[in-house]
Amino acid sequence: MQFDNSRPIYMQIMEFIKKQLARGELQPGQKIPSQREMAAELQVNPNTVQRAYREMETMGLLETLRGQGTFISNRPGLLQEIKVELAGSILKRFIVEMRSLGLSAVEIRNLVNQALDQEEEGKSCKAINPRGTCQPHW
Amino acid sequence: MQFDNSRPIYMQIMEFIKKQLARGELQPGQKIPSQREMAAELQVNPNTVQRAYREMETMGLLETLRGQGTFISNRPGLLQEIKVELAGSILKRFIVEMRSLGLSAVEIRNLVNQALDQEEEGKSCKAINPRGTCQPHW
Amino acid sequence: MQFDNSRPIYMQIMEFIKKQLARGELQPGQKIPSQREMAAELQVNPNTVQRAYREMETMGLLETLRGQGTFISNRPGLLQEIKVELAGSILKRFIVEMRSLGLSAVEIRNLVNQALDQEEEGKSCKAINPRGTCQPHW
Amino acid sequence: MQFDNSRPIYMQIMEFIKKQLARGELQPGQKIPSQREMAAELQVNPNTVQRAYREMETMGLLETLRGQGTFISNRPGLLQEIKVELAGSILKRFIVEMRSLGLSAVEIRNLVNQALDQEEEGKSCKAINPRGTCQPHW
DNA sequence: GTGGTCTAGACCACC
DNA sequence: GTGGTCTAGACCACT
Numbered sequence: 193m194q195f196d197n198s199r200p201i202y203m204q205i206m207e208f209i210k211k212q213l214a215r216g217e218l219q220p221g222q223k224i225p226s227q228r229e230m231a232a233e234l235q236v237n238p239n240t241v242q243r244a245y246r247e248m249e250t251m252g253l254l255e256t257l258r259g260q261g262t263f264i265s266n267r268p269g270l271l272q273e274i275k276v277e278l279a280g281s282i283l284k285r286f287i288v289e290m291r292s293l294g295l296s297a298v299e300i301r302n303l304v305n306q307a308l309d310q311e312e313e314g315k316s317c318k319a320i321n322p323r324g325t326c327q328p329h330w
Numbered sequence: 331m332q333f334d335n336s337r338p339i340y341m342q343i344m345e346f347i348k349k350q351l352a353r354g355e356l357q358p359g360q361k362i363p364s365q366r367e368m369a370a371e372l373q374v375n376p377n378t379v380q381r382a383y384r385e386m387e388t389m390g391l392l393e394t395l396r397g398q399g400t401f402i403s404n405r406p407g408l409l410q411e412i413k414v415e416l417a418g419s420i421l422k423r424f425i426v427e428m429r430s431l432g433l434s435a436v437e438i439r440n441l442v443n444q445a446l447d448q449e450e451e452g453k454s455c456k457a458i459n460p461r462g463t464c465q466p467h468w
Numbered sequence: 469m470q471f472d473n474s475r476p477i478y479m480q481i482m483e484f485i486k487k488q489l490a491r492g493e494l495q496p497g498q499k500i501p502s503q504r505e506m507a508a509e510l511q512v513n514p515n516t517v518q519r520a521y522r523e524m525e526t527m528g529l530l531e532t533l534r535g536q537g538t539f540i541s542n543r544p545g546l547l548q549e550i551k552v553e554l555a556g557s558i559l560k561r562f563i564v565e566m567r568s569l570g571l572s573a574v575e576i577r578n579l580v581n582q583a584l585d586q587e588e589e590g591k592s593c594k595a596i597n598p599r600g601t602c603q604p605h606w
Numbered sequence: 607m608q609f610d611n612s613r614p615i616y617m618q619i620m621e622f623i624k625k626q627l628a629r630g631e632l633q634p635g636q637k638i639p640s641q642r643e644m645a646a647e648l649q650v651n652p653n654t655v656q657r658a659y660r661e662m663e664t665m666g667l668l669e670t671l672r673g674q675g676t677f678i679s680n681r682p683g684l685l686q687e688i689k690v691e692l693a694g695s696i697l698k699r700f701i702v703e704m705r706s707l708g709l710s711a712v713e714i715r716n717l718v719n720q721a722l723d724q725e726e727e728g729k730s731c732k733a734i735n736p737r738g739t740c741q742p743h744w
Numbered sequence: 745g746t747g748g749t750c751t752a753g754a755c756c757a758c759c
Numbered sequence: 760g761t762g763g764t765c766t767a768g769a770c771c772a773c774t
Contacts, residue, residue, distance in 0.1 A: 194335065200764060214431050226746065237766050242747080250526060259746045259773040275431045282431075283445050286424040293352050293413045293420075297446040304442045307421050308435040470611065476749060490707050502761060513751045518762080535759040535761045551707045558707075559721050562700040569628050569689045569696075573722040580718045583697050584711040 193234050201236055205244035207278075210253070213264065214275050220266035224254070227262070339374060343382040345416075348391075351402065352413050359404045362392070469510050477512055481520035486529070489540065490551050496542040500530070503538070615650060619658040621692075624667075627678065628689050635680045638668070 193208065195201050212218045224230070227245060231238040245262050248254040253270065256262045264270075290300045333339050350356045362368070365383060369376040383400055386392045391408065394400045402408075428438045469484065471477050488494045500506070503521060507514040521538055524530040529546065532538045540546075566576045609615050626632045638644070641659060645652040659676055662668045667684065670676050678684075704714045 202764080228746085239767090240765065243764090245747090256747060257773095258748070261746060275433075279428060279431055279433060279441060282424065282427045283441055286420065287442075287445055287449070289420050290417060293417055295413075295417060297449065301443065301446060303417060303421055304425075305439065307425055308439060311425070312435060478749080504761085515752090516750060519749090521762090532762065533759090534757070534763075537761060551709075555704060555707055555709060555717060558700065558703045559717055562696065563718075563721055563725070565696050566693060569693055571689075571693060573726065577719065577722060579693060579697055580701075581715065583701055584715060587701070587711060 195236075202240050202244040202247070205230075205234065205236075205241060206248055209244075209248065210274050210278060213253075213271065214278050218264055220264050220270060222264050223261050224264060333374075340378050340382040340385070343368075343372065343374070343379060344386055345419075347382075347386065348412050348416055351391075351409065352416050356402055358402050358408060360402050361399050362402065364399060471512075477516050478520040478523070481506075481510065481512075481517060482524055485520075485524065486550050486554060489529075489547065490554050494540055496540050496546060498540050499537050500540060609650075616654050616658040616661070619644075619648065619650070619655060620662055623658075623662065624688050624692055627685065628692050632678055634678050634684060636678050637675050638678060640675060 195204055209218065209224065218224065225233065227238050227241045230236075231241045234241070245254055245256065249256055249262075252267055253265055253274070254262055255265050287300065290303075295303070333342055347356065347362070356362065363371065365376050365379045368374075369379045372379070383392055383394070387394055387400075390405055391403055391412070392400050393403050425438065428441075433441070471480055485494065485500065494500065501509065503514050503517045506512075507517045510517070521530055521532065525532055525538075528543055529541055529550070530538055531541050563576065566579075571579070609618055623632065623638070632638065639647065641652050641655045644650075645655045648655070659668055659670070663670055663676075666681055667679055667688070668676055669679050701714065704717075709717070
């Protein structure tokens, strides 16, 4: 894994795990790599991994059992919370990037709507005409 | 600059220059660093830079004058094209990421609308009450 | 200050500050010693102090401003929360110690009631007869 | 063992031995370590240990047999006396600490009663439902 | 083996 | 000066 110098490594590790969870690659209750293993894999100091794990435990995302390992919490609603949080940060970054191109709120809204509409068309088109000439417009 | 292993470096260099252009950090007609300079700065093989420059010249984005250097094209409408292209790729990535969280088109639409509405509220709020208790709702 | 080997130092620092706050020696909004100062005073590594400060910030007890220092939060109700928390831990320890002497719940209750009653008597006694023969019974 | 700078060490040694007695770790009639041994173990001057032993002998807690060593007294009722004394000092400290948080006698009384009641509930709960959802209320 | 704490010392970002 | 992050390496407690 590659780290971005602009943000703390421990935060990137947190996000890495959250994304795995949101994508279903990690299941609630599942054991995650030990601090030492993760540190070796990411080529990072074990203390940095611990910081990430500890913060996630404080947030109720992980549960640690001394001598046994660290586990994804199986608190109900966990997955939903994480997805909402990730969606929020993706959305935020998206809007910042679009605005930096000089787009107005109305333009952003229209572009999103177009893109989603075309996605829908794409699906229905595919259903009717699997190998047809149905193409996105841009 | 950091490169992402998932895509060819020359493409990332192209995107890097396009973004500078979209943000106004580079102006049409302006000279950009020589291939050797750019290669040294990015710590990349000069051939990689050359490939990026060549493709951008093909696309009408750069113009090379033998013995003088490489310049941002002066073609009218260039900036707009680039912005549209960048907006398209940002939008595409955004929708892929949101979908990977399991969100439906309707949900994405609603989230974007909410976020943009709140941005507006934030602005008016700020105008009236610069350090007030104006907070985002989520 | 002396540290007890049985509990982590950072937790003892947290308790130290909480007690100062409960006793009114620290006021909400007040600046507390910098991490380095506190570390020098307590003869502890700055990282250990930082851990204590960070956890207290997470709990909403402190607020840190980069480049300026660390401050007692002035969130309303803060003092009350801390007092309740401290009272809980004092009470817990008290009951454990009393039980380890083999005392039953009823006996503990009676002893506490006696002690508080005598405290009251002591006060009224003192008011009537400042240098009298008013003595505790044990 | 750790010593507290606020009180004389010999008193802390006395309390240390009394607590061991109250907890049953020392039995009436049992030989305790020699002054030299105890001094070495606690890393304290032998004179300090001697002072503690002497005071406890005066109180009838210890008995010294020249050439044989120092023993816990066999006097009947000794254990009970010690427990009462320790309970008194624990109680005193408890009330001082609670008062320093600004709690009134009534409040202290209520908190103690609550805590003891919940302890009872906990026990019955445990008896019926060993791993159930029985939780303290604060 | 696991996680938890602590130190020493480095470098950074902010004010 | 302040707080924030990171490393390297130590020792401990638990299973």
